[in-house]
Amino acid sequence: MELQDxxxxxxxxxxPNGRLTALFVTKTGTKYSAFQPQISTNLQTEIIRLFKETINSKRDDENLSKVPFNPSGQEQDEYSECSTDYVGNYGEVINLFDSANSEIEPDDISFIIFRLRVNDDTESPRYIYFFRKNHKLKTIRKGFWMRKVDHTFRKLEGNKLVAIDGAIDAVSLDDSILFFSHISAERIFNLREKFRENASLVLNDDRVVERIDNFEEFQDDCLNDARIIRRLTKIQSNPAIIDLFHEHFGNAPEVVELFDLNITFNDEESSIIYENKEQLTHITMLMRDAYYRTILADRKGIDDFNV
Structure with missing residues (x-):
């Protein structure tokens, strides 16, 4: 999916004339509850106008580039893309439109989803979704908001207001999602649970198991460290990395010595002896082939972007 689409x-x-609907969603841990409010025709038009301005602004930004989704984050001048399957619970979130029930107070809203139908009424519905983390209007810690009605200013209850500013954290169409805010992506979807599943796939590889002594302790410590889980997810997205780790393990002692890593080997140097959590970063970076030496200047380096 491109911004032009x-x-x-x-x-x-x-x-939109009734083709735009909204969903207020509360997320507690991995659980969701949702409420679908009514949106007036005028407000639908205004929301579309704001979204158009936002997308046009991003399209006009020559410094903004699209990159594949990175579990560890993205740079300020990037937005990322991944498939809906990658997210894991995308279907659960979208299906909230079919199960919305009790009303939600504005202060309890975690995020808002706007759904726009983009095909003819005679066809099976096709939607584009816009996701926005809720920003609670609590900028006034003392005092209150006012609105002019019939030449008279009347007090507004701040906890009854919902902010719609046109900003977009994510947009999805068909089987693709664009993320403009990485942290919001994690807060909207259960990405941490998905990352944990991906990390487990790496750790369950027999070739990894045979290279780590005290493996069960290593596995438990990995799955209890969010940063390590993200790194293992990046490994899982490129299975060839595990192939390299296994096939070229004989070079591991040289890498450990060159970079003075907190890693020890068994007597045959055929496996790593896991001893404590302080080794997790060095071991998983070694698994990811993140340590390198340049050919031209023979410089040592670490591919450590957000890892």
């Missing part, structure tokens, strides 16, 4: 759909439905 999103822009064209928004241009087509500048006046």
């Amino acid at each position: 999103v822009q064209l759909l928004l241009e087509r439905f500048t006046e």
Whole structure:
């Protein structure tokens, strides 16, 4: 999915006339509850206008580039893309539109989903979804908000207000998701649980098991460290890395000596002896082949972007 695809759909439905719906969602841990409010026709049009401005602004930003989704994060001048399957519980979140029930107070809203139907009524519904983390209006710690009604200013209850500013944390269409805010992606979807599943796939590889002594302790410590889980998820996304780790393990002692890593081997140097959590970073970085030496200047380096 490209930003132009999103822009064209928004241009087509500048006046949605009932095709735009919203969902207020509360997320507690990995559990969700949702409420679907009514949105007036005028407000639907205004929301589409704000989204158009946001997407156009991103399209016009020459410094903004799209990259594959990185579990460890993304740079300020990047947005990322992944498949809906990668997210894991994407279907659960989208299906909240079919199970919305009790009303939710604005202060309890975790995020808002806007759903725009983008095909003819005679066809099976096709939607584009816009996700936005809720920003609670608590900038006034003392005092209150006011609104002018019939030449008279009246007090508004701050905890009854919902902010819609046109900003977008994520947008999805068909089987693709674009993330403009990485941290919001984790807070909207259960990505941490997905990352944990991916990390387990790496750790359950027999070739990894045979290279780590005291493996069960190593596995438990890995799965209880969010940063290590992200690193293992990156390994899982490229299975060839495990192939390299296994096939070239004979070079591991040289890497450990060159970079003075906190890693020890058995007498045959055929496996790593895991002793404590302080070794997790060095071992998983070694598994990821993150340590390197340049050919031209013979410089040592570490591929350590957000790891």
